[in-house]
Amino acid sequence: MIETEDLGxxxxxxxxxxxxINDEGRIVQVGPTVQKLRPEQPMxxxxxxxxxxxxxxxxxxxxxxxxxxxxxRLRLRFQDQPQTAFxxxxxxLSGKGASVVNLSFGISILDAVRDYALTSADFSGxxxxxxxxxxxxxxxxxxxxxxxxxxxxxxxxxxxxxxxYTDTLTGLKNRRAMDHILGHLISxxxxxxxxxxxxxxxxxxxxxxxxxxxxxxxxxxxxxMLDETRSDDTVARVxxxxxxxIIKGVTDRKKLDSIAxxxxxxxxxxxxxxxxxxxxxxxxxxxxxxxxxxxKAQDVLHAADLALYAAKRNxxxxxxxxxxxxNARQSG
Amino acid sequence: MHGLINRAIQSFVCATYGRQCWLQATxxxxxxxxxxxxxxxxxxxxxDRVLExxxxxxxxxxxxxxxxxxxxxxxxxxxxxxxxxxxxxGVTYVEFLHSLxxxxxxxxxxxxxxxxxxxxxxxHSSAEYQLYCSPGLPGFSSVMTxxxxxxxxxxxxxVVLSNEERRNGSELISITLIESAFAEGRHFELGAxxx
Numbered sequence: 001m002i003e004t005e006d007l008g009x010x011x012x013x014x015x016x017x018x019x020x021i022n023d024e025g026r027i028v029q030v031g032p033t034v035q036k037l038r039p040e041q042p043m044x045x046x047x048x049x050x051x052x053x054x055x056x057x058x059x060x061x062x063x064x065x066x067x068x069x070x071x072x073r074l075r076l077r078f079q080d081q082p083q084t085a086f087x088x089x090x091x092x093l094s095g096k097g098a099s100v101v102n103l104s105f106g107i108s109i110l111d112a113v114r115d116y117a118l119t120s121a122d123f124s125g126x127x128x129x130x131x132x133x134x135x136x137x138x139x140x141x142x143x144x145x146x147x148x149x150x151x152x153x154x155x156x157x158x159x160x161x162x163x164x165y166t167d168t169l170t171g172l173k174n175r176r177a178m179d180h181i182l183g184h185l186i187s188x189x190x191x192x193x194x195x196x197x198x199x200x201x202x203x204x205x206x207x208x209x210x211x212x213x214x215x216x217x218x219x220x221x222x223x224x225m226l227d228e229t230r231s232d233d234t235v236a237r238v239x240x241x242x243x244x245x246i247i248k249g250v251t252d253r254k255k256l257d258s259i260a261x262x263x264x265x266x267x268x269x270x271x272x273x274x275x276x277x278x279x280x281x282x283x284x285x286x287x288x289x290x291x292x293x294x295x296k297a298q299d300v301l302h303a304a305d306l307a308l309y310a311a312k313r314n315x316x317x318x319x320x321x322x323x324x325x326x327n328a329r330q331s332g
Numbered sequence: 333m334h335g336l337i338n339r340a341i342q343s344f345v346c347a348t349y350g351r352q353c354w355l356q357a358t359x360x361x362x363x364x365x366x367x368x369x370x371x372x373x374x375x376x377x378x379x380d381r382v383l384e385x386x387x388x389x390x391x392x393x394x395x396x397x398x399x400x401x402x403x404x405x406x407x408x409x410x411x412x413x414x415x416x417x418x419x420x421x422g423v424t425y426v427e428f429l430h431s432l433x434x435x436x437x438x439x440x441x442x443x444x445x446x447x448x449x450x451x452x453x454x455x456h457s458s459a460e461y462q463l464y465c466s467p468g469l470p471g472f473s474s475v476m477t478x479x480x481x482x483x484x485x486x487x488x489x490x491v492v493l494s495n496e497e498r499r500n501g502s503e504l505i506s507i508t509l510i511e512s513a514f515a516e517g518r519h520f521e522l523g524a525x526x527x
Contacts, residue, residue: 110523111523112523113521113522113523114521114523114524115523117521117523118522118523119423119521119522120420120422120423120522121423130420130522133420133522133523134417134420134438135441135442137413137416137417137420138417138438138441138442138443139442141413141414141417141442142371142442142443145336145339145370145371146371148370149369149370149371149372152369
């Protein structure tokens with residue numbers, strides 16, 4: 001049988017985080033790495049359970065009981081600060097009443113190497129601690145690179161959305177596209193009519209039947225507006241339930257009024273969503289480019305807006321033209 | 333070619349010759365982008381073209397350019413993470429040299445689709461070593477020569493390096509260790525906190 005002294009030097013090499021304990025539960029010798037954690041307090045001679053707090057198995061409070069559980073996995077931590085946590089394994093030495101506890105940092109290794117400035121010389125050559133530390137750093141660096149790619153992709157997606165000309169829900173043009181087309185028509189001095197259309201009672205459909213029903217209504221409304229206009233007219237969704245229609249080359253009030261009335265009549269037809277009737281209606285205000293000497297996009301839009309409010313004031317499902325002579329009262 | 337390799341070239345050029353130089357090179361090489369993404373894979377031909385253009389514009393031999401890239405990867409403060417990963421290889425320069433046998437495996441452990449040529453160190457005496465670089469990534473031994481040179485500084489070792497190409501396409505770096513503790517070297521702690 002090897003002597004305790006020989007055993008100590010053997011363990012120093014093989015597992016520098018061992019604690020050799022005698023039959024009374026006092027520490028006889030500790031590995032160099034364990035002692036390095038408490039350089040000012042020699043551990044030899046102290047009671048094992050005074051230095052280490054046993055967290056598991058919970059049933060064990062006395063040292064002799066610990067000895068009766070050879071091979072048990074222990075969870076320990078220092079009694080004093082910093083309370084570094086350890087995994088441990090106890091093995092009794094046959095015939096001597098002594099035992100060896102081999103310690104490992106387990107997952108607390110990341111903090112331990114920092115708190116105690118450990119180096120690779122503090123770990124046994126077969127310990128995977130260094131590989132673990134390497135892997136943590138390598139993976140963090142790789143993760144950082146992936147994360148920055150994700151951020152850039154997200155930024156690119158937002159930019160693409162911003163540059164998009166389509167309203168994704170309805171497939172209609174969006175406000176950006178509408179601004180662009182309007183600007184083009186004005187700069188080429190083309191004549192056109194601009195209709196501002198607002199769905200009435202849309203909010204109550206949303207509230208009563210949910211957003212899916214609301215989305216359905218918007219999609220149906222979009223189809224109706226596309227059906228009632230020519231392919232080179234513009235239909236844009238410019239807000240939640242607001243639409244702008246640009247009718248190119250038409251300034252005849254009778255024609256425009258009949259378009260608007262057809263639109264309103266179609267949109268007033270109840271729509272069925274999963275068996276439930278969704279009833280909306282529409283109000284329309286129209287402004288003509290010819291109502292302005294020098295039309296500006298902002299002015300034409302504002303004029304159509306005023307006409308829309310006049311239509312709404314008049315009760316729902318109405319169409320009104322902008323009246324350039326009086327912003328307050330429009331003629332039908 | 334893995335984005336990390338392209339990104340390394342980009343980072344080296346921007347830090348050493350300026351961003352303008354990089355932008356010109358991407359244009360001259362006919363790239364329709366200016367930023368390589370570290371975690372995407374690119375056609376090897378794209379990387380070759382950029383490298384050719386850079387060497388022409390900077391009027392440098394490719395082997396020299398790549399060796400400087402290797403030095404940059406270890407010594408520049410942008411690349412502190414990489415230096416640390418290499419320092420995990422060992423406590424001394426010689427230990428580090430021996431750890432190079434595992435380099436390609438270590439790299440794969442961190443980034444599974446980044447494949448580097450295998451390296452094999454042969455120790456002829458305690459001062460004479462040869463590092464064999466398997467074929468597969470032309471110029472890799474030039475980069476490694478730069479890495480070995482900068483790592484010697486990092487450990488405070490004094491070495492002489494020479495690099496030759498062999499007939500079978502593999503490349504060979506001869507390392508002569510003159511003094512292992514020539515200078516203080518740079519500090520390394522296992523548990524350094526990121527600042």
